Amino acid sequence: MVEFGFPAFLVLSAFLFACGLTCLATKRNAIGILMGVELILNAANLNFVAAARFVPTFRLEGQVFAVLVIVLAAAEAAVALAIFLNFYNNHATVNVENATDLKG
Amino acid sequence: MKSLADVQNALLAGAVHFVLPEVVLVGTACLLFVLAVVYPRRTAAVGLALIGLTWAVALTYSVGSGETTAFWAFVEGTPYSPHLLAAIDPTGLAALIRWLALASGFIFVLLAWPEIQDHNAGEYLGCLLVMIAGSSLIGRVNDLVSLFLALEMVSIPTYVLLYLPLRGRGEQEAAVKYFLLSILSSGVLLFGFSYLYGLTGTTNLGALLAVLSAAHQHAITPMALIAILMVIAAFGFRISAVPFQFYAPDVYQGGPTGVVAQIAFIPKFIGFVALVRVLGLVIRPQDGLPFEASTTLIPLVLWVMAIVTMTFGNVLALLQDDLKRLLAYSGIAHSGYMLIGIVVACGLPGNSTPALSGVDATLFYLIAYGLMTVGAFALILYWNSQERPIRTIDNLGGLGESHPLSAALMTVFLFSLIGMPMTAGFAGKFMLFVSAFEAPVEPPMQNLYRILAVVAAVNAAIGAVYYLRIVGVMYLRDPLHPVSSARRAVLPLFAACLCAIGTVAFGVYPRLIADSTQQATPLVEVPGNAAVVARM
Amino acid sequence: MTTPPPVLTPAGLEPAFDLATYYPMLIFAAVILSMACGIVAATHIPFLKPRNPTKTKQMPYESGMDPIGSARMQFDVKFYLIAILFLVFDVELLFLYPWAVSAYNTTGGWQSRYGDLVFLEILAFMVTLTLAYLYAWRKGVFQWR
Numbered sequence: 001m002v003e004f005g006f007p008a009f010l011v012l013s014a015f016l017f018a019c020g021l022t023c024l025a026t027k028r029n030a031i032g033i034l035m036g037v038e039l040i041l042n043a044a045n046l047n048f049v050a051a052a053r054f055v056p057t058f059r060l061e062g063q064v065f066a067v068l069v070i071v072l073a074a075a076e077a078a079v080a081l082a083i084f085l086n087f088y089n090n091h092a093t094v095n096v097e098n099a100t101d102l103k104g
Numbered sequence: 105m106k107s108l109a110d111v112q113n114a115l116l117a118g119a120v121h122f123v124l125p126e127v128v129l130v131g132t133a134c135l136l137f138v139l140a141v142v143y144p145r146r147t148a149a150v151g152l153a154l155i156g157l158t159w160a161v162a163l164t165y166s167v168g169s170g171e172t173t174a175f176w177a178f179v180e181g182t183p184y185s186p187h188l189l190a191a192i193d194p195t196g197l198a199a200l201i202r203w204l205a206l207a208s209g210f211i212f213v214l215l216a217w218p219e220i221q222d223h224n225a226g227e228y229l230g231c232l233l234v235m236i237a238g239s240s241l242i243g244r245v246n247d248l249v250s251l252f253l254a255l256e257m258v259s260i261p262t263y264v265l266l267y268l269p270l271r272g273r274g275e276q277e278a279a280v281k282y283f284l285l286s287i288l289s290s291g292v293l294l295f296g297f298s299y300l301y302g303l304t305g306t307t308n309l310g311a312l313l314a315v316l317s318a319a320h321q322h323a324i325t326p327m328a329l330i331a332i333l334m335v336i337a338a339f340g341f342r343i344s345a346v347p348f349q350f351y352a353p354d355v356y357q358g359g360p361t362g363v364v365a366q367i368a369f370i371p372k373f374i375g376f377v378a379l380v381r382v383l384g385l386v387i388r389p390q391d392g393l394p395f396e397a398s399t400t401l402i403p404l405v406l407w408v409m410a411i412v413t414m415t416f417g418n419v420l421a422l423l424q425d426d427l428k429r430l431l432a433y434s435g436i437a438h439s440g441y442m443l444i445g446i447v448v449a450c451g452l453p454g455n456s457t458p459a460l461s462g463v464d465a466t467l468f469y470l471i472a473y474g475l476m477t478v479g480a481f482a483l484i485l486y487w488n489s490q491e492r493p494i495r496t497i498d499n500l501g502g503l504g505e506s507h508p509l510s511a512a513l514m515t516v517f518l519f520s521l522i523g524m525p526m527t528a529g530f531a532g533k534f535m536l537f538v539s540a541f542e543a544p545v546e547p548p549m550q551n552l553y554r555i556l557a558v559v560a561a562v563n564a565a566i567g568a569v570y571y572l573r574i575v576g577v578m579y580l581r582d583p584l585h586p587v588s589s590a591r592r593a594v595l596p597l598f599a600a601c602l603c604a605i606g607t608v609a610f611g612v613y614p615r616l617i618a619d620s621t622q623q624a625t626p627l628v629e630v631p632g633n634a635a636v637v638a639r640m
Numbered sequence: 641m642t643t644p645p646p647v648l649t650p651a652g653l654e655p656a657f658d659l660a661t662y663y664p665m666l667i668f669a670a671v672i673l674s675m676a677c678g679i680v681a682a683t684h685i686p687f688l689k690p691r692n693p694t695k696t697k698q699m700p701y702e703s704g705m706d707p708i709g710s711a712r713m714q715f716d717v718k719f720y721l722i723a724i725l726f727l728v729f730d731v732e733l734l735f736l737y738p739w740a741v742s743a744y745n746t747t748g749g750w751q752s753r754y755g756d757l758v759f760l761e762i763l764a765f766m767v768t769l770t771l772a773y774l775y776a777w778r779k780g781v782f783q784w785r
Binding site: 113 | 753754761774779
């Protein structure tokens with residue numbers, strides 16, 4: 001079986017990270033931006049898990065970190081949906097370009 | 105002799121004893137959430153929160169320096185350094201940071217009073233206590249996992265707090281903006297951490313930095329460079345340094361004042377402490393700092409960031425009429441001053457021990473900044489009322505006559521923000537400038553530190569203009585819209601008094617706190633690569 | 641046929657790759673693919689497919705109702721609330737897996753000395769989750785108003 005090395009995972013995670021950043025830069029929808037951030041978090045997760053696998057001593061910290069990040073992303077998504085629902089109720093949109101009450 | 109695995113297991117199990125006050129705080133927060141649905145009363149919630157905080161203070165007091173002793177006892181008779189093994193490190197900064205977090209907790213509970221009602225008191229104070237626990241934890245984390253956990257314990261409650269008290273358009277917009285940028289910074293931070301972990305194979309900060317230092321004797325690896333730049337960017341968001349500052353004015357203006365006071369202090373506080381830890385300025389590897397072995401890139405990046413941040417903040421603050429926006433820009437400028445200490449500590453050659461290490465100057469300034477900014481927000485909260493909201497500087501007209509005590513307190517805070525002698529702001533700026541001037545004029549940075557100090561002095565002069573403008577409005581101008589003299593909550597005023605006492609006391613006699621900041625930053629030297637390799 | 645020797649990877653000894661292990665899966669995949677292709681061919685290739693269009697057969701749902709209105713309607717907020725709650729509790733349980741895997745595995749050596757402490761920590765975690773559940777319940781999240 002072909003064994004992909006660490007660099008392959010690094011390239012994939014860098015690609016995911018770039019996708020996340022692009023998503024953040026182009027989306028105007030708050031939920032879309034949240035998805036971009038989730039992509040970034042998962043890119044980091046991939047790095048952690050791959051590093052845990054390929055580090056010479058096979059230490060578990062990377063996997064534990066990944067579990068923590070998954071839980072954290074869920075918690076953040078929960079808060080995010082609550083905030084966005086509230087925002088939607090007032091502004092009737094989740095388009096962040098409409099958030100222009102504060103200026104100066 | 106104890107084996108390495110034994111020591112590791114003992115340190116892991118013993119870590120519980122080093123976070124007891126934080127456990128108490130989080131437990132109280134859980135109870136507050138339950139109380140919120142069982143008996144939703146503001147007084148009960150505040151009482152419970154104060155009991156939790158007092159219990160945490162009592163625990164901290166009773167532990168005293170026992171933590172450090174217990175920590176070293178784990179490795180008694182073994183050749184291992186606990187800083188390379190433990191996830192929780194109660195030495196150095198830890199005790200001071202915990203005291204600071206708890207003290208700020210009391211102040212913020214006082215500030216919360218006018219903003220909470222029966223139906224949201226439990227949630228508000230619960231989130232606040234989790235935040236305090238997180239910021240207390242940040243002083244003692246020695247592992248990327250616990251560091252990240254502590255950071256999130258602060259940021260997730262902040263999102264909730266920002267939109268709990270009032271649900272107008274402004275609050276919501278502030279909450280959405282802060283939330284999106286904050287999770288972006290968490291994501292970027294995490295990506296940087298994942299590279300650091302991939303490079304070194306460990307999440308223990310001490311071990312990680314030791315491995316990096318050994319590897320960076322001659323050149324810094326590009327991956328480590330990307331990682332540390334990402335980490336600096338993420339912490340730059342927390343301390344609102346340019347170019348990651350753009351959310352601050354909007355959030356300060358739109359957010360509820362009591363929460364804004366928390367956002368003005370706690371994220372900066374944890375951002376600087378975490379930055380100091382990750383850059384290896386507290387637990388310093390023997391082989392030198394991990395990120396500037398042969399390049400001055402990181403100190404230079406921070407140097408540019410410091411100058412741009414303070415100048416940007418001060419210049420834009422000149423143009424503001426909205427009081428909270430002005431304080432936001434002033435906070436950005438003060439972040440720039442605080443970065444001076446970090447830059448100085450970052451660029452110091454390995455074996456030099458100046459009287460001021462830079463880190464302790466930053467810590468001192470952080471405390472001074474917290475006192476004066478939180479105090480100013482407390483007074484805004486005190487004066488603010490439904491019928492006469494305090495929004496622009498003009499709203500403060502005539503306060504010198506109608507509210508002599510609170511106007512005098514505000515003057516103290518503003519003078520301290522300017523950096524007038526006899527205030528904590530002056531002592532802090534003085535320490536920062538001295539640390540910059542004491543830094544050796546040697547090849548890596550030449551006389552860049554002195555240029556930094558001169559720029560900061562010029563900036564302090566610019567800053568005086570807009571702070572004095574507020575003082576002028578309070579005392580010289582007749583009120584356009586007099587601040588209502590309706591009966592108001594005195595708790596914010598009490599909090600402001602406490603802050604003012606601190607500001608003056610630390611200004612007149614800086615040793616009160618300077619001694620503890622100096623003792624808190626002893627630069628623990630951890631052995632280099634050999635011990636770490638033995639651990640693997 | 642002899643099996644090749646195990647391979648040492650960073651994660652420990654792992655059996656070497658052996659194609660023979662995967663024969664049943666390949667056969668399964670081939671059967672599935674041929675069935676799928678056969679159905680598509682039998683229904684879409686002219687001359688093979690039966691052709692007898694009647695008015696009833698041209699309806700979107702042959703034995704159901706015609707769709708009414710747009711599919712892009714708004715969902716009730718309560719769906720989201722329940723979904724968020726499920727998501728959070730579901731994911732929190734992830735923390736139990738690492739503990740469950742290693743707690744009663746006696747190779748580590750820490751279980752005999754620190755097992756009770758870790759068990760207490762897990763209990764504390766479960767209590768916290770229960771409190772969160774109580775909070776959500778008393779806040780009336782589960783009532784479908």
